[in-house]
Each structure stands twice: as C-alpha cells, then as structure tokens.
Amino acid sequence: MWEHDVPLAPLVRYRIGGPAAALARPGSAGDLREALRTMPEPVAAGQRAGRSAPGPLTLGAGANVLVSDRGIGTPVLVLGGNFADFSHGNHSFVVGAAVRLPTLVREARRAGARGYYFLEAVPGTVGGALRMNAGTPDRGLWDLVEWAEAVTPDGDTVRVTSNEARPGYRSCGLPHRWVFARAKLSARPGDPAAIREKHRAFRDRKVRGQVYELPSVGSIWKNPGRAAGSSAWETVSAAGMRGAVRGGARIAERHANFIVNLGGASSDDVLGLMAETRGRVGRQLGVDLQPEIQLWGFSPEELASVGAAPPRPQTQETNLGGPE
Ligand SMILES: Cc1cc2nc3c(=O)[nH]c(=O)nc-3n(C[C@H](O)[C@H](O)[C@H](O)COP(=O)(O)OP(=O)(O)OC[C@H]3O[C@@H](n4cnc5c(N)ncnc54)[C@H](O)[C@@H]3O)c2cc1C
Numbered sequence: 001m002w003e004h005d006v007p008l009a010p011l012v013r014y015r016i017g018g019p020a021a022a023l024a025r026p027g028s029a030g031d032l033r034e035a036l037r038t039m040p041e042p043v044a045a046g047q048r049a050g051r052s053a054p055g056p057l058t059l060g061a062g063a064n065v066l067v068s069d070r071g072i073g074t075p076v077l078v079l080g081g082n083f084a085d086f087s088h089g090n091h092s093f094v095v096g097a098a099v100r101l102p103t104l105v106r107e108a109r110r111a112g113a114r115g116y117y118f119l120e121a122v123p124g125t126v127g128g129a130l131r132m133n134a135g136t137p138d139r140g141l142w143d144l145v146e147w148a149e150a151v152t153p154d155g156d157t158v159r160v161t162s163n164e165a166r167p168g169y170r171s172c173g174l175p176h177r178w179v180f181a182r183a184k185l186s187a188r189p190g191d192p193a194a195i196r197e198k199h200r201a202f203r204d205r206k207v208r209g210q211v212y213e214l215p216s217v218g219s220i221w222k223n224p225g226r227a228a229g230s231s232a233w234e235t236v237s238a239a240g241m242r243g244a245v246r247g248g249a250r251i252a253e254r255h256a257n258f259i260v261n262l263g264g265a266s267s268d269d270v271l272g273l274m275a276e277t278r279g280r281v282g283r284q285l286g287v288d289l290q291p292e293i294q295l296w297g298f299s300p301e302e303l304a305s306v307g308a309a310p311p312r313p314q315t316q317e318t319n320l321g322g323p324e
Contacts, residue, residue: 001026001035002075008067008296011059011078013123014215016267017067018297020076021052027081032179033155035077043073056153057296058179060128061100064217068297069267077179079127085182092146093187097127097180101134104185109199112192115144120203121212127180133167137223141185142167148183150174157181170222170292211252214260220274221257221289233257235287239280246273271298275305 006023009015022040026032035056042052052073059065059078083098088111095104101124108116118139122129126141130148133140142162149159158178166173210218221232236242236256244251248265251273252258259270278289290307303309 001031001038002040005071006076008059008062008071008076012062012065012067012217014062014066014217014261014265014270016069016215016261016265016270018069018071020071021073022055022075023078024075025078025080027079027083029082029151029157029181031081032077032079032151032181036151036153036155036179039075039153042075054153054177056177056179058097058127058131060098060125060131061123062217063122063124064128064132064292065294065296066217066267066270068295068302070297072297074296079125079179079181083127083181088187089184091187091189093185094182095126095185096182097125097130099126101125101129105199108187109196111187112189112195113187114190114195115186115188117195117198117202120199121206121210123218126183130165130180130183131172131176132170133172134170137169140167140169142172144185146184146186149181150178151181153177210255211258211260214252214262216252216258216260217293219257219292220259221277222292224287224289230287231257232289235281235285235289236277239277239284241273241277241280244273244276246270246276249273251277267298271295271302271306278305278307 002022002024004022005019007019008017021043024035026035039055042054055075056077057074059076079098083096085096086099087094101119101122105116105119118136122134129141133142135141142165145162147159147161149157151157223231233256241251242256243253247269248262249259249269250262252260259273281287281289295303295308
C-alpha cells in the first residue's frame with residue numbers, strides 16, 4: 001500500500017520538490033484506515049539531520065504547497081477513488097475530499113445554489129480547501145459547511161460542524177494530522193441567472209488580476225490586515241520586489257503576491273525570494289509578513305527565514321496550521 005521515494009513535483013501545481021519518503025493513495029474509507037494502520041515512521045529526508053514530523057500529511061491538488069527539493073520524510077497521503085464522489089441532496093451537496101473545487105463550483109452554478117461564487121478560479125480540492133478555509137479575506141469554504149468528516153491517525157472518523165472546526169483566515173483549528181474525507185455543504189437555491197452572472201463577474205475579475213498561465217501556488221503571504229494598512233501585494237510592491245527574479249522563480253509583475261515558476265525553479269529559488277521580500281518589507285515598512293502557503297520538507301532555519309511558525313526542535317519540517 002505504501003510506495004517509497006515517490007517524486008512529488010508531478011503531484012503539485014508548482015512542479016517543484018523532491019520525493020516523499022513514503023506515499024499512499026487510498027481510494028476508500030477502508031483503504032484509508034489500512035494506510036493509517038500500516039503508516040511507516042517518518043524518516044529524515046534528504047541531507048537533513050533530525051526527525052521529520054509524524055504523519056500523515058495529506059496532499060490535495062498541491063495548489064498551496066511548496067515542497068523542498070530535498071523531499072519530505074513525513075508519510076504523505078493522496079486521496080482518490082471514492083473520495084471524489086459527489087452527490088446532490090435536499091438543498092445540500094455531499095462531496096468527497098478529493099473533489100476538485102472547479103467541479104464543486106460548476107455543480108453549484110448548474111444547480112443554482114447560492115454562495116459559491118467566491119470559489120470561482122480557486123484551484124485545489126475540497127480537502128485542501130477545508131484545511132485552508134479557502135476563499136477571500138472575508139469568506140471561506142467553512143461558511144458553506146453543514147458538517148465535515150475527518151479521520152484521525154488512529155483511524156476514527158469524527159464529524160464536526162463549522163463551529164467545532166474553528167475556521168479562521170486561511171486556517172482551520174482541527175489537528176493537522178486529521179484527514180478530511182468528505183463534507184456536507186449547504187446548497188440553498190437562488191435565482192439561477194443572477195448566480196451565473198455573479199460567478200462570471202467574480203471569475204473574470206480574479207483571472208484578470210491574478211496569474212494562471214504559469215505554475216504558482218496562489219498568494220504567498222497572508223494579508224497583513226487593517227493594522228498594517230495595506231494588502232500583502234501592496235507591501236511587496238512598495239518594498240520594490242515586484243518582478244524580482246531568482247533562478248527560475250519570479251515575483252509576478254501582474255500580482256506581487258504571486259511567485260511563479262518560469263520553468264526549472266528550485267525550492268531554494270522560491271524560498272530565497274520569500275526571505276528577501278520578508279526582510280525588505282520588515283525593514284522598510286515595519287510589516288511582519290506571514291506565509292499563506294504550506295512549506296513541506298524545510299529545516300527550522302529555512303522556515304524561520306520566511307516567518308513560518310517556529311518549529312519544535314528536531315521534529316518539525318513544515319509550517320503546519322492548527323494543533324497536532
Ligand atoms: C492561481 C491560484 C489562485 C488561488 N486563489 C486562491 C483564492 O482565491 N483563495 C484561496 O483561499 N486560495 C487560493 N489559492 C490557493 C489554493 O487554491 C487553495 O489553498 C486550495 O484550497 C488548495 O487546495 P489543494 O487541494 O491544492 O491543497 P494542497 O495545496 O494540496 O494542500 C494545502 C493544505 O491542505 C492540506 N490538505 C489537503 N487535502 C487535505 C485533506 N483531505 N485532509 C486534510 N488536509 C488536507 C495539506 O496537508 C496542506 O496543509 C490559489 C492558488 C492558485 C495556484
């Protein structure tokens with residue numbers, strides 16, 4: 001069930017990163033429990049000394065993850081099969097965690113369901129969007145959740161409501177080792193023509209303003225918030241980093257909160273640009289940028305260089321959101 005030394009670059013949107021020491025692709029709830037039961041111990045990845053964090057880490061479409069070129073020693077799960085099931089209920093959808101967000105949004109549009117426009121042009125899966133509470137600064141997927149089911153590392157299935165999950169801005173308060181399996185989402189009917197128009201307008205504006213033609217992982221930094229007086233892209237621009245290039249990575253001209261892979265970028269190229277940006281923004285504007293993206297396989301020093309959550313000694317190699 002577990003494969004070893006599996007290249008992650010083809011599985012993530014950035015097309016960057018080394019191998020997962022161990023990876024399993026469960027296609028059903030039974031498979032998932034079996035994968036968790038037989039999950040290998042984490043190993044030190046690449047050249048790095050020290051232990052990796054305990055697994056599992058679940059990978060969706062990799063639309064928000066930068067993987068280190070040295071790979072990752074924490075066992076990785078990629079859900080498929082039944083986890084991509086989609087069903088319409090009475091004013092609700094039940095969606096597997098591997099359902100793609102564009103599929104969900106298309107179905108919502110077709111069904112005339114209200115409240116899904118803000119997920120237009122957001123790549124990824126339902127599982128990744130639950131973990132990240134994907135959306136806009138003031139809306140997230142959890143606003144639509146009636147319940148979500150997650151499987152703990154012990155194989156128990158837990159059903160939680162939105163309140164219990166404590167969602168926040170690009171975060172969710174559930175333990176990072178829990179694997180989202182499926183969710184029931186509200187699908188309140190609205191005026192189909194008005195919904196179609198709202199989706200189209202939102203999508204057009206987003207696609208015009210952001211970068212879809214080159215690999216990226218979306219917004220690199222969380223918006224610093226009203227206290228800092230501006231959004232992340234404005235601070236990056238003001239610090240003179242718009243268009244900056246390192247190796248195969250570039251801060252996009254069109255949207256300074258995106259770092260694109262021009263082709264052949266390494267994880268060091270991206271991390272280096274992030275560290276330089278954060279340093280300049282801090283020195284010049286006094287703003288402390290925090291990464292929105294998930295960083296897998298990096299050393300504590302590398303994580304600290306980009307302001308990722310301080311790692312616990314020896315065991316951490318990701319900026320995992322939420323408690324363990
Ligand atoms: C062009 C572009 C535009 C974007 N626009 C937006 C936007 O408008 N709003 C926004 O919020 N994001 C945006 N993003 C980022 C990304 O689309 C979202 O974060 C999305 O939710 C990632 O989903 P994923 O399945 O790819 O997750 P991944 O990138 O694979 O993983 C992200 C996190 O979710 C966890 N995870 C994934 N699946 C599961 C699961 N089943 N159970 C538990 N944990 C899981 C991972 O471990 C990781 O911590 C954009 C990205 C791009 C490239």
